[in-house]
Amino acid sequence: MYNFDAVIDRKNTSSVKYEEMELKFGSNDMLPFWVADMDFKCPDFMIDCLVNRANHGVFGYTKRMPEFYEAVINWLKTRHDISVKRENIEYGPGVVFLLNMMIRKFTKPNDKIIIQRPVYYPFRAVVEGNNRVVSDNTLKFENGKYVMDYEDLEKKASDPECTMMILCSPHNPVGRVWTKEELQRVGEICFENNVLLVSDEIHFDLVYKGSKHISMMNVDERFNKNIIVCTAPSKTFNIAGLHTAYCIMSDLEKMEAYRSELGLLDLNRSNSFSREITQTVYEKGAEYVDELVDYLEENMNFVHDYITENIKGIIPYKMEATYLMWLDCKGLGLDTEGIDDLFFNKARIALDSGHWFGDTGEGFMRINIACPKSVLKEGLERLKNAVDEM
């Protein structure tokens, strides 16, 4: 049994979540539920891996050996039924890095790129930062859940200036795990319109009971050359600080183009620690992930029940995946600044504001539930007290 209840002091570890609250919210004296990493200490097998490597004491140029790729291939097969060969996968230092690279290599300046807002805000940043244009296929909210608007998607994808779509699967922040039917329709629309489909599957391991992640690679063989999957062990095992991710492609010409760019940037060698930890988590981490997902699901249910029973005006949406929960705060009767003020200044809890994810996120907050239950409880009590005092 792993211990997810221990409260770990993360101050003075250069943690973005803790040290950057001042910059973002005006104070570090808050409880952080924002940046998408977890407050749990890594299990011993991960710490031992890094300590053993550190104890060797020589950190010269390092490469990813075949065992590294075998561990990735085996994880993909056993956990997600994705069959890939070595030639179809390649390392990248992060998923956002990979998205940037795919945009730069496979689209041109001023091309339109479809994203589905409200969505992980770096999607917009990578499109606009590379002088491409966001084409927003806004998600619809129907019968208590977010769904895709296919009619609009068809229209946007058929625009000759549109050359790429970035899909978030599972979706951050709305927590959807897209079904095979939903993915089939997206895949079909992109395929028919020659729109390259980049599927960000970084949250793929953190899926709750009743849902099953289906990789875009496993939807329809016809689509496969038109698909690039970007994913990582970093959300699953809380190793964003070790910079390790990878992409999967069937189209070997595109893979070659990506690899040569990686080589040019001199990123095709490896950080000694990220290389070791990736192989280790994929070889030894299955049981840990199963326990972690159970704990996160308990946290999700706890937040849902606490808010439903104690805080009027906020509706928590249970997610099908991710440890990021979408809270509908429109019932509080406050505008965007009022909601920010309530959470940040009155309750003194740091969450991602819904409007960061696009206009359709207005009136929402995103809470990161990947922390010990006692911390979550304290955060929710602070929120309840602030709402009671309104």
Ligand SMILES: Cc1ncc(COP(=O)(O)O)c(C=O)c1O
């Ligand atoms: C959908 C999605 N993609 C990518 C990332 C970040 O990936 P990386 O740290 O590997 O760049 C996140 C982090 O929250 C995310 O939610």
